[in-house]
Amino acid sequence: MSGRLREAFARAERESRAALVAYLCAGDPSLALTPRLLVAAAEAGADVLEVGVPFSDPTADGPTIQRASERALAAGATLAGVLDAIRAARAETDVPIVLFGYYNPILRFGEARLASSAKEAGVDGLLVVDLPPEHASPLLEPLTAEGLDLVPLVAPTSPDTRIQRASKVAGSFLYCVSMTGVTGSAGAPLEEAAERAAALRERTGRPVAVGFGVRTAEDVATVAARADGVVVGSAIVRAIEEADGDDAKVEAVRALVAELARGLHRGG
Amino acid sequence: MSTTSAEGMFGRFGGQYVAETLMPALAELGEAYAEARADEAFEARRLALLRDYVGRPTPLYLARRLSEEVGLEVWLKREDLAHTGAHKVNNTIGQVLLAERMGKRRVIAETGAGQHGVATATACALLGLECHVFMGEEDVRRQAPNVQRMELLGAEVVPVRSGSRTLKDAMNEALRDWVTNVATTYYCVGSAAGPHPYPTLVRELQAVIGEEARAQILAQRGALPAAVVACVGGGSNAIGLFSAFLDDADVRLFGVEAAGEGIASGRHAATISARQEGVLHGMRTYVLQDDDGQVQEACSISAGLDYPAVGPEHAHLAETGRATYLAVEDGAALEAFHRLARVEGILPALETAHAFAALGTLAKELARGDTVVLGCSGRGDKDLATVLAASGAR
Numbered sequence: 035m036s037g038r039l040r041e042a043f044a045r046a047e048r049e050s051r052a053a054l055v056a057y058l059c060a061g062d063p064s065l066a067l068t069p070r071l072l073v074a075a076a077e078a079g080a081d082v083l084e085v086g087v088p089f090s091d092p093t094a095d096g097p098t099i100q101r102a103s104e105r106a107l108a109a110g111a112t113l114a115g116v117l118d119a120i121r122a123a124r125a126e127t128d129v130p131i132v133l134f135g136y137y138n139p140i141l142r143f144g145e146a147r148l149a150s151s152a153k154e155a156g157v158d159g160l161l162v163v164d165l166p167p168e169h170a171s172p173l174l175e176p177l178t179a180e181g182l183d184l185v186p187l188v189a190p191t192s193p194d195t196r197i198q199r200a201s202k203v204a205g206s207f208l209y210c211v212s213m214t215g216v217t218g219s220a221g222a223p224l225e226e227a228a229e230r231a232a233a234l235r236e237r238t239g240r241p242v243a244v245g246f247g248v249r250t251a252e253d254v255a256t257v258a259a260r261a262d263g264v265v266v267g268s269a270i271v272r273a274i275e276e277a278d279g280d281d282a283k284v285e286a287v288r289a290l291v292a293e294l295a296r297g298l299h300r301g302g
Numbered sequence: 303m304s305t306t307s308a309e310g311m312f313g314r315f316g317g318q319y320v321a322e323t324l325m326p327a328l329a330e331l332g333e334a335y336a337e338a339r340a341d342e343a344f345e346a347r348r349l350a351l352l353r354d355y356v357g358r359p360t361p362l363y364l365a366r367r368l369s370e371e372v373g374l375e376v377w378l379k380r381e382d383l384a385h386t387g388a389h390k391v392n393n394t395i396g397q398v399l400l401a402e403r404m405g406k407r408r409v410i411a412e413t414g415a416g417q418h419g420v421a422t423a424t425a426c427a428l429l430g431l432e433c434h435v436f437m438g439e440e441d442v443r444r445q446a447p448n449v450q451r452m453e454l455l456g457a458e459v460v461p462v463r464s465g466s467r468t469l470k471d472a473m474n475e476a477l478r479d480w481v482t483n484v485a486t487t488y489y490c491v492g493s494a495a496g497p498h499p500y501p502t503l504v505r506e507l508q509a510v511i512g513e514e515a516r517a518q519i520l521a522q523r524g525a526l527p528a529a530v531v532a533c534v535g536g537g538s539n540a541i542g543l544f545s546a547f548l549d550d551a552d553v554r555l556f557g558v559e560a561a562g563e564g565i566a567s568g569r570h571a572a573t574i575s576a577r578q579e580g581v582l583h584g585m586r587t588y589v590l591q592d593d594d595g596q597v598q599e600a601c602s603i604s605a606g607l608d609y610p611a612v613g614p615e616h617a618h619l620a621e622t623g624r625a626t627y628l629a630v631e632d633g634a635a636l637e638a639f640h641r642l643a644r645v646e647g648i649l650p651a652l653e654t655a656h657a658f659a660a661l662g663t664l665a666k667e668l669a670r671g672d673t674v675v676l677g678c679s680g681r682g683d684k685d686l687a688t689v690l691a692a693s694g695a696r
Contacts, residue, residue, distance in 0.1 A: 091471075104465070138580045164319045191322075
């Protein structure tokens with residue numbers, strides 16, 4: 035199990051708050067800028083960095099992350115390049131990093147080779163959207179051998195049997211999808227999702243982060259009241275998209291993550 | 303012989319590589335489908351519609367002049383004569399009946415050339431269900447007559463502007479819609495592809511092609527054919543035709559993929575010929591991709607074969623050697639289209655023309671005069687503009 039991830043959730047709990055998980059799509063706008071964006075998010079208060087690996091067919095993502103993924107691929111991002119960017123960021127921050135992506139680029143890279151390369155680059159865990167626990171063992175075994183976590187998803191539709199299955203493959207934490215939908219959707223029932231996360235934590239004994247449709251500091255506060263972690267993705271990706279020029283993008287991430295982090299304290 | 307295991311694997315191909323949200327929906331679908339097929343009333347209604355509405359059984363026709371030209375005895379399984387002009391309707395009648403039985407009033411589908419979209423819109427009109435068809439913006443432009451047909455049938459056609467704006471992106475968007483509206487929506491997949499149970503479900507709904515053809519050739523010839531041949535995009539018409547012959551070890555099975563501008567050019571849709579394993583649209587199969595695992599655009603003159611993956615059972619049949627997969631370039635498919643028009647008075651779909659174009663290769667593999675059953679999967683009216691433009695350009 036990843037020590038950095040476990041410690042990130044433990045520290046947030048000691049501080050009576052939820053952990054902020056900040057997502058960025060690697061390679062958007064360029065792999066050269068990705069380390070600076072990651073470090074800025076960490077400095078501004080992200081407890082965990084979720085680094086999106088761009089994929090040509092991101093079926094679980096809404097338009098914002100689809101566009102980021104397309105821009106990243108057009109700019110030449112590859113999985114090996116993403117790992118290089120993480121290695122560069124790792125020299126400046128100790129915040130745990132989870133790769134978030136789809137299975138095909140991993141399969142192509144090779145599961146065992148990825149586990150060792152990711153470990154060496156400073157990655158702490160992997161979340162693979164289209165790899166349910168049923169098919170996870172070819173990846174889970176090398177990850178476990180390297181001390182990296184697999185982060186399983188639990189959906190609003192998941193019955194008990196599937197929650198148990200997810201909990202079996204989980205490392206440090208579980209990812210609770212707030213709604214049936216794609217990333218960045220509007221109108222996620224966040225209070226309900228936070229309740230579900232609290233129940234999941236009871237069931238599984240592991241921290242649970244809620245993601246999909248969490249956009250603002252108020253949303254973060256709603257989720258943080260009950261959940262161990264809050265994931266914000268599309269809102270950060272949109273801030274990067276809308277800011278003009280590299281320095282402005284870095285500052286936009288810093289400002290937004292700092293604002294989101296203010297929503298983390300319970301009863302605060 | 304079914305090659306499906308409990309988890310929907312065909313050897314190491316297939317499976318359910320989807321987001322967690324859809325896993326319970328796939329389980330629900332598998333259970334509802336098994337119950338429906340075991341329900342005599344459901345089956346009676348499905349078979350009656352196939353007979354009276356679709357026009358089954360479709361004929362098995364001996365193409366005499368074509369046979370003389372190629373030196374084989376070629377029998378055509380005339381799916382082009384089915385209602386809506388292709389085999390696709392066999393699948394959509396079954397799936398839309400299932401949607402109705404599951405209480406899902408909203409049906410979504412992806413389409414490339416528009417044939418599956420038209421067949422889904424047709425079945426939804428027949429049963430009074432709401433229909434939304436996702437179609438890449440590029441295909442909306444290329445296949446305007448089918449867009450108009452779907453709209454006349456009361457379906458909403460949703461242009462997809464992401465990625466390469468073709469079939470794979472339409473399927474991505476359909477999956478995104480399904481994950482969002484999973485409680486109310488039935489996803490009617492058009493090929494024997496996607497996550498389990500779709501490859502098995504679609505194969506079984508298309509198996510009528512092979513079952514009829516096998517009985518018909520036995521009745522006409524008193525013997526099984528030496529070979530069966532069909533075109534393969536996702537592979538539903540081919541797997542439907544093959545399925546009845548899988549246990550007949552002496553019957554050779556040939557699938558024909560689209561080689562586009564040539565496999566060496568990189569602009570093709572011959573997924574099995576390229577033999578790169580991957581995971582796309584919920585299944586482990588062969589996928590056209592680059593060295594970094596990014597899925598590449600398929601390329602073929604035939605929009606229905608323009609798909610960068612293939613149904614997992616075909617991947618398995620290729621790997622085990624039970625079926626042989628050939629690839630035919632755009633030019634050869636066009637020539638076959640023209641030849642069939644003139645020697646048999648049949649305008650085949652450009653997809654189907656690929657199977658005809660492979661007859662020359664089959665003639666070399668088989669003995670002179672051997673019997674071949676060819677899946678004549680669809681009619682070519684939809685392709686006139688493409689054929690005339692391509693022929694004019696030559």
